[in-house]
Amino acid sequence: MLELYHNNISVCAQKVRVVLSEKNQPWTNHHLSLAKGEQLTPEFKTMNPRGVVPVLIHDGNVIVESSVICAYLDEVFPNPPLMPKSPVERATMRLWCKLPDDILHMACATVSFAISFGQQLKKQMGAGLEERLMKMPDPARRDRQRALIEKGIETPFFRDHIKVFEKTFGEMEAQLAKTKWLASDMYTLADAEITPYVERIDRLGLDGMWEKRPRVADWFARIKARPSFKMIADYPPTDYDDTGRDGSKSWPRIKELIAA
Numbered sequence: 001m002l003e004l005y006h007n008n009i010s011v012c013a014q015k016v017r018v019v020l021s022e023k024n025q026p027w028t029n030h031h032l033s034l035a036k037g038e039q040l041t042p043e044f045k046t047m048n049p050r051g052v053v054p055v056l057i058h059d060g061n062v063i064v065e066s067s068v069i070c071a072y073l074d075e076v077f078p079n080p081p082l083m084p085k086s087p088v089e090r091a092t093m094r095l096w097c098k099l100p101d102d103i104l105h106m107a108c109a110t111v112s113f114a115i116s117f118g119q120q121l122k123k124q125m126g127a128g129l130e131e132r133l134m135k136m137p138d139p140a141r142r143d144r145q146r147a148l149i150e151k152g153i154e155t156p157f158f159r160d161h162i163k164v165f166e167k168t169f170g171e172m173e174a175q176l177a178k179t180k181w182l183a184s185d186m187y188t189l190a191d192a193e194i195t196p197y198v199e200r201i202d203r204l205g206l207d208g209m210w211e212k213r214p215r216v217a218d219w220f221a222r223i224k225a226r227p228s229f230k231m232i233a234d235y236p237p238t239d240y241d242d243t244g245r246d247g248s249k250s251w252p253r254i255k256e257l258i259a260a
Contacts, residue, residue, distance in 0.1 A: 205245030
């Protein structure tokens with residue numbers, strides 16, 4: 001039995017749902033409101049002390065960290081496989097899967113909060129915003145969110161993080177000149193785990209980032225045609241709304257920051 005504690009538009013939860021779909025595995029849905037801080041309750045933090053989603057429970061065993069969960073699912077449910085056979089291709093896949101943990105996830109949080117989520121949270125929480133921020137167990141994360149709410153895309157570290165996406169899309173374009181998918185000619189965990197980050201940029205209205213990268217555009221079109229993409233598309237926003245393409249209004253300024 002599989003149970004997933006998740007949020008509809010959490011990119012980490014999205015990639016786990018995509019893998020569950022690729023594996024054709026049914027699961028029990030436990031949706032948490034991030035805006036209400038349901039992931040910060042003592043009950044949830046007994047499962048994951050970091051207070052973040054997703055959390056997978058499989059036959060009573062608690063598995064945390066989305067990249068670990070995805071690898072676990074591929075091991076426990078080996079068919080269809082989401083890992084190439086070639087050791088070189090497996091190494092390439094692992095590098096792509098490692099990217100979100102290293103820097104892409106933080107960059108995604110920065111871009112999302114600067115463009116859209118920060119002002120949404122401020123409006124939702126009103127006078128309770130500071131109390132909500134102080135409940136966050138990671139002080140560094142709390143300080144980043146506070147800065148992004150106050151300064152948006154002019155927050156000093158926003159430029160560095162939007163450039164992370166610029167570099168990532170450049171690397172994707174180069175890899176897709178060699179292989180059909182991100183690690184090999186077969187769809188793998190690399191594609192599943194990168195998908196939510198590309199979709200987030202698209203939803204924020206920053207799809208101009210692959211306007212001159214036809215291979216990335218083609219890869220994304222093929223991704224959206226897969227049945228597993230419904231694990232993102234069919235889960236509409238409930239707390240934060242990333243579908244308003246808010247970044248399109250700031251795109252000229254964002255292009256300046258990328259070029260700087």
